[in-house]
Amino acid sequence: MRLLVVGAGSTGGYYGGRLAQAGRDVTFLVRPGRAAQLQKDGLQIVSPHGDVTLKPALLTADRIDQHFDAIILTVKAYQLDAALDDMAKAAGPQTMILPVLNGMKHVDAITARFGKAALIGGLCRIPAQMDEQGRVIQMGKFHDLAYGEMDGSSSARILALDAVLKDAGFDAKLTPHIEREMWEKWTLLAALGGLCCLMRGTVGEVAAAPGGTDFALGLIDEVVTTVKAVGVAPTEAFVANTRETLTKAGSAHTSSMYRDLLKGSAVEADQIVGDLLARARKAGLSTPLLSLAYTHLAVYQNRLAK
Structure with a gap:
């Protein structure tokens, strides 16, 4: 499964980095400034679970020329509209969009733009921040990622996504109660x-x-x-x-x-x-x-x- 992680800040950098470290097919969609920083210094994670520096696969919006199987959307909620514009060309008819934004406003925005079927419910819990050097600093041990179909069903696609997200260096949980x-x-x-x-x-x-x-x-x-x-x-x-x-x-x-x-x-x-x-x-x-x-x-x- 080909994954596109939108954003490489504290959340996207951590979960996307762990997925890449575990050998998953991960590409990061980032802005030019962050791309230059990552190309120079690598994606650096400082964590109680082990530090790592990766050379991630990177894309900027102007270079997207293919669809991905799943898009993990990790930007701040006030960056949502710009992020949806940036990732639009990466979303095909079968692409799953898994947002881990705060609140519920993004649910309406994603379904309005890409259709209700594209949305996978998701949330994360991780105490992390990006420091002045662009490193992802995990400040506590918990690193949870929960996801599921909004209607609670065990679809073939959510089971396939679950297989990719599990055993990747963080606590991944498929739940039938994701909306609640x-x-x-x-x-x-x-x-x-x-x-x-x-x-x-x-x-x-x-x-x-x-x-x-x-x-x-x-x-x-x-x-x-x-x-x-x-x-x-x-x-x-x-x-x-x-x-x-x-x-x-x-x-x-x-x-x-x-x-x-x-x-x-x-x-x-x-x-x-x-x-x-x-x-x-x-x-x-x-x-x-x-x-x-x-x-x-x-x-x-x-x-x-x-």
């Missing part, structure tokens, strides 16, 4: 991102502040209520774990959106918080805490845009 798991991840990211960014602190710092725990629980309740109304409801066990995780005393846990904000980088505010708020409003739900978090993030984004 995608909504659950969005639930966690919206609550955690809103909490840390609005309060400018870690979970433990918020919990230690007067009213911090009540605020966290209130925000979680708004997010969960919204998801139940407009998406696929999370399990009770997931909600209980989220409430515990986001109110844990002394926890240094933060969201990637908060870490990006501290660095002065672009954030996925529209996709993680704004889109959920828009869906809540369309459903007639009152979400004052979620609205406050988005307004706060919008001020930051507007400042960056100047």
